[in-house]
Amino acid sequence: MLKRELRVILISLVVSLILTAVKFIAYGMTHSVAILSDALESIINVVAGAFASYSIYLAGKPKDENHPYGHGKVEFFSIGFEGAMIFxxxxxxxxKAVQYFIFPKELHKMESGIWLLGATTVANLLLGIYLKQSGKKLNSITIAGNGQHIMTDVYSSAGLIVALLIIQFTGWNWLDPAVSVIMGLLILVNGYKLMRRSISGLMDETDMQVVDRVITILSAHRRENWIDVHNMRIQQYGNNYHIDCHITLPYYLELNDAHDEMKRVEVLVNKEFENSEVEFFIHMDPCIPSCCHYCLKAxxxxxxxAFTGEITWSRDNVLPNRKHGV
Structure with missing residues (x-):
């Protein structure tokens, strides 16, 4: 899978390099600060693609004594770096936009510039769709983040083309730096979001979507010996996960039987998490009399x-460090 991820990101890098060159050609022809803004953002695509290539390579290295959970955290550094560059x-x-407001420049060959920008926007759209689909399929936050950035570039370029067409037909050259200001603000917001996501991953902020997914899997295959699940904590390392949790089992189970139950949990979740490795560290709790009223063991x-009713597993009772009903 590592080779596939590297191939995807290298395609992104080469395409972004070509499109950036075309945008700078368009700026040289038109002297439009708005087109320059788009070209400057595209430089970030190239730099981020190069950094992402290295981070994917590093994330794919096996665990070692110094990195017992692997090297996947580097992907959060990657999207953080990309976010900082975008910002x-x-x-x-x-x-640049403020400078052009104060010292305006005459625009040239706008029609040619619009055509070149339109071609790069279509190419970026296809690249963005490819990256987002590949990121989802390979469960790579680096590729998905790169795709998100490319799609933001597409939206800003499309808006820019509309503005340039208005300038072309009306002669309102003041729109050029005005549009550049709007683009700059949108780019700042996008950069902040990527940095925020990077910090969340590095700080091991809980991804509630992953929590819900694990709970859904365990609930759908619930066994009568799994009396309850609690104190669940999920950490992400690249496209892999480490899950700590407590599972309450009948206290009289022999050690081999209890181990087999825990192995079933690990195998089950790994089977459902395609293209990811899920490592479990499970603490086994013995049941107590207060568990009887919701224990499914017939x-x-x-x-x-007496059994009074099944407790539905949810964030509210799976995340806290306490047995259900206690």
Whole structure:
């Protein structure tokens, strides 16, 4: 899978390099600060693609003594770096726009510039769709983040083309730096979002969508010996996950039987998480009398209370560090 990820990101890098060159050609022809803004953002695509290539290579290295959970965290550094670069590009674009407001330049060959920008926008659209689909299929946050950035570039370029067409037919040249200001602000927001996601991953912020997915899998295949699941914590390392949790089992199970139950959990979740490795660290809790009223085990030899109803597993009772009903 590592080779596939590298191939995808290298395609992105080469295409972004070509499109960036075309945009700078369009700027040289037109002297439009808005087109320059788009070209500056595209430089970030190239730099981010190069950094992403290295991060994917590093994330694919096996675990070792110094990195017992693998090297996947580097992907969060990758999207954080990309976000910081995008943010810097937004600031640079705003500075350039203000300069053009104060010292306006005459625009040239707008029609040719619009055609070139239109061609790069279509190419970026196809690249963005390819990256987002590949990121989802390969479960790579680096590729998905790169695709998100490319799609943002597509939207801003499309808006820019509309503005340039208005300038072409009306002669309102003041729109050129005005549009550049809007683009700069949008780019700042996008850069902030990527940096925010990077910090969340590095700080091991819980991804509730992954929590819900794990809970759904365990609920759908619930066994009578799995009395409850609690104190669940999920950490992401690249496209792999480490899950800590407590599972309450009948206290009289032999060690081999209890181990087999935990192995079933690990195999089950890994089977459902395609293209990812899920490592479990499960603490086994013995049941207590207060568990009897929701225990599903029909033939329990030590039941002290009648069964009153099944407890549905959810974030509310799976994440806290306490047995259900206690």
């Amino acid at each position: 810097f590009a937004g600031v640079l674009i705003l500075v 033939e329990c030899p030590v039941r002290s209370h």
